[in-house]
Amino acid sequence: MTDFSQSELLRAESYINGTWCSAANRFEVANPFNGEVLARVADAGATEAEQAITAAQQAFPDWANHSAAERSSILRRWYDLIMARQDELGELLTLEQGKSLTEAKGEIAYGASFIEWFAEEAKRVYGDTIPAPTADKRITVIKQPVGVVAAITPWNFPNAMIARKAAAALAAGCTFVVKPAAQTPLSALALAELAEQAGIPAGVFNVVVGTDSKAIGQVFTQHPQVAKFTFTGSTAVGKQLAEQCASTVKRVSLELGGNAPFIVFDDADLDAAVAGAVASKYRNTGQTCVCSNRILVQQNMAPAFIEKFSAAVQQLKVGNGLEPGVEIGPMITADALADVEQLVQRAVAAGAKVVTGGKAENSFYLPTVVADVTPTMALAQTEIFGPVAPVLTFNDEAEAIAMANDTDYGLAAYFYSRDIGRIWRVAEALQFGMVGINEGLISNAAAPFGGVKQSGYGREGSKYGLDDYLDIKYLCLGGI
Numbered sequence: 001m002t003d004f005s006q007s008e009l010l011r012a013e014s015y016i017n018g019t020w021c022s023a024a025n026r027f028e029v030a031n032p033f034n035g036e037v038l039a040r041v042a043d044a045g046a047t048e049a050e051q052a053i054t055a056a057q058q059a060f061p062d063w064a065n066h067s068a069a070e071r072s073s074i075l076r077r078w079y080d081l082i083m084a085r086q087d088e089l090g091e092l093l094t095l096e097q098g099k100s101l102t103e104a105k106g107e108i109a110y111g112a113s114f115i116e117w118f119a120e121e122a123k124r125v126y127g128d129t130i131p132a133p134t135a136d137k138r139i140t141v142i143k144q145p146v147g148v149v150a151a152i153t154p155w156n157f158p159n160a161m162i163a164r165k166a167a168a169a170l171a172a173g174c175t176f177v178v179k180p181a182a183q184t185p186l187s188a189l190a191l192a193e194l195a196e197q198a199g200i201p202a203g204v205f206n207v208v209v210g211t212d213s214k215a216i217g218q219v220f221t222q223h224p225q226v227a228k229f230t231f232t233g234s235t236a237v238g239k240q241l242a243e244q245c246a247s248t249v250k251r252v253s254l255e256l257g258g259n260a261p262f263i264v265f266d267d268a269d270l271d272a273a274v275a276g277a278v279a280s281k282y283r284n285t286g287q288t289c290v291c292s293n294r295i296l297v298q299q300n301m302a303p304a305f306i307e308k309f310s311a312a313v314q315q316l317k318v319g320n321g322l323e324p325g326v327e328i329g330p331m332i333t334a335d336a337l338a339d340v341e342q343l344v345q346r347a348v349a350a351g352a353k354v355v356t357g358g359k360a361e362n363s364f365y366l367p368t369v370v371a372d373v374t375p376t377m378a379l380a381q382t383e384i385f386g387p388v389a390p391v392l393t394f395n396d397e398a399e400a401i402a403m404a405n406d407t408d409y410g411l412a413a414y415f416y417s418r419d420i421g422r423i424w425r426v427a428e429a430l431q432f433g434m435v436g437i438n439e440g441l442i443s444n445a446a447a448p449f450g451g452v453k454q455s456g457y458g459r460e461g462s463k464y465g466l467d468d469y470l471d472i473k474y475l476c477l478g479g480i
């Protein structure tokens with residue numbers, strides 16, 4: 001294990017304009033597994049948020065004027081440095097977030113893959129020529145970076161939620177200011193350290209760390225110099241921040257909550273469906289916005305599915321994320337644990353049945369399967385954000401689709417079937433931004449990540465991801 005007291009990757013100050021900035025107060029960042037304090041971090045607020053935006057504004061013209069090839073090679077260096085330090089970054093992430101070391105290292109590689117991807121895409125910001133309606137004119141379209149981007153990110157992916165946004169923004173020629181979640185600022189600050197080592201110029205990538213998220217959020221969403229605001233987090237907070245952005249007509253991307261259905265039809269490969277459900281439900285201890293939130297199983301398959309699924313869930317190893325073989329880490333906070341506990345208790349009181357798990361142990365909630373869940377229970381309607389799988393049943397395809405779509409959310413959905421006609425029908429009918437078909441893990445840098453309905457708008461990754469950070473400009477050349 002790394003001795004972080006000797007490592008330049010453990011930083012405890014905001015990174016603004018290429019400088020590590022102290023503050024009057026400090027707050028503790030603790031390991032969710034045992035509460036051990038990892039760092040006392042300078043608590044930045046509205047003033048530092050403004051300084052960061054000013055720095056980003058001043059750095060913008062020069063960064064935008066770098067050639068695409070120059071930006072690309074700097075981003076590529078950042079990617080290389082991150083991957084060279086993957087093990088340490090993974091450990092740091094497990095320490096502050098709790099997820100297993102395997103998943104943490106996986107997140108570092110996943111986050112870095114967006115930097116690699118957009119280093120390549122930076123070179124492909126093509127414009128367009130359009131036939132003009134009259135002979136004396138020419139129409140050209142160019143794409144230009146929107147300007148300063150402000151971002152707010154959550155604690156469940158402390159590295160990747162930042163990398164995914166910053167990579168696209170910087171590739172497009174924008175400058176970037178991010179406020180990570182106060183529970184997990186260390187991975188963000190380590191990214192800043194490596195950004196500096198990679199040669200990203202001062203002011204281009206800034207990290208403002210503080211506990212007063214409201215005050216920082218107000219500056220990010222209302223500052224006239226911020227052109228674009230991007231947020232990943234809860235739907236409630238996202239709605240509020242989008243509203244705040246309206247007064248200065250910022251461009252906004254929102255990646256909000258989900259309530260992912262995982263549908264198992266009676267023609268599915270049962271073992272594949274069980275493996276997919278375990279992977280999709282229990283990764284990151286169930287604390288992701290694309291985790292399966294409702295397992296919908298065709299009635300005649302339900303007994304066999306529940307038996308195999310709960311047997312697989314019982315095998316999951318719970319413990320300190322740093323220990324080899326551990327798959328389920330602690331919940332991020334005691335409050336998060338209590339929320340999950342309560343959701344299960346309410347479902348049981350309403351007639352649901354715990355098949356396995358169903359209780360808390362220290363900072364953990366045991367991997368849980370709950371059967372006999374009905375669509376009206378809070379457990380089926382709420383984003384659970386914990387290692388609990390509610391199982392509901394349906395009779396036919398139409399009912400499955402209606403149940404799956406019966407939510408305000410529209411982020412990810414999954415289904416298992418071997419019937420090609422059904423696969424097309426269901427894939428098209430699901431009102432979700434991403435659909436896994438016979439697949440429980442779907443996210444990668446080449447694919448567009450994002451939702452519909454109240455799960456937000458905008459796409460991250462893929463060939464579409466740069467569009468969120470580019471303005472289209474139409475040039476009309478006359479007098480020819």
Ligand code: ADP
Nearest residue numbers: 152153154155180181182213214217233234237
């Ligand atoms: P989560 O359930 O993931 O904690 P939140 O939406 O509460 O979801 O948090 C996501 C991010 O939004 C975090 O960085 C958090 O600090 C920030 N945040 C929470 N409330 C506000 C707010 N009122 N204004 C600005 N940022 C906020």
